[in-house]
Amino acid sequence: PEKTVHLAIVDPGVGTERRLIAARSKKYFFVGPDNGIFSLVWNHEKPEEIVSLDNPEYWLENISSTFHGRDIMAPVAAYISKGVELSKFGESYTPVGKLPWSPVIIEHGKIRGEIIYIDRFGNLVTSIRVQDIPEDNFPDKVVIRIGKWIIRGISRTYGDASPGSLIALIGSYGYLEIAVTGGSAQEKTGLSWDEPVEVSLL
Known part of the structure; x- marks a missing residue:
């Protein structure tokens, strides 16, 4: 609130x-x-x-x-x-601490972010939020590119695809995640922090 x-x-x-x-x-x-x-x-x-x-x-x-x-x-x-x-509480202050996260860029029909977190299940959490994706494109009119991998559309749950499938979905905190049904996206892709992620709007 x-x-x-x-x-x-x-x-x-x-x-x-x-x-x-x-x-x-x-x-x-x-x-x-x-x-x-x-x-x-x-x-x-x-x-x-x-x-x-x-x-x-x-x-x-x-x-x-x-x-x-x-x-x-x-x-x-x-x-x-x-x-x-x-x-x-104190004087006006300009923070100096900063982690190397790049802002999400939205232009020319593409949304560009990066992997910012890998959870204990091996899901790759990106910096792209659900509100960054236009409602008219959600969930089917998008193509996600990460590394050499291409994912078409956004799944509703982790179990929406067959076991071992690489999928994209919106996690519980509202961020786009890359996951594997019944497995680890990190192990399947070999990707890690800071890997660029691109969402093309169809």
Whole structure:
């Protein structure tokens, strides 16, 4: 829902000089470390305000050197949910942490993205969202190209094709995935992170 506060605590740099931030987009709030964790979010939810979490007034009293998620970020997220303005937490800040994800490009009847994640089943999750694909083309009027592989149309479920078939479908988080019915797309294709994906609109 709008005004949701998203707290992200994937923070292997806890206790180092990395900064902690709070951000506001048009619809949502975000709290987390400046380590690139919000890189993909910023591609879709442009931040309108970002501050560094510098004001200890909004932290717990005793700060652990290894648990800033509990001692700093969680309290700040709670204060945001109560309506405290971001400017109270610290100075305006420009994030430096960025993961190497390229934005999705939509032009000339093609949608270009890349593999951004491989789950434990070997499904190849791409950066292309369901809303990037025009309704008039969904699900049959598309051709997906990834590596040497070509997939025609988008399946509804993992079991829509015969065992061993390479398919494309929209995963539970709303992103285009490449999968194998009853198998691993990573093992079948040998593809990995950053592999380009192209969706042609028919």
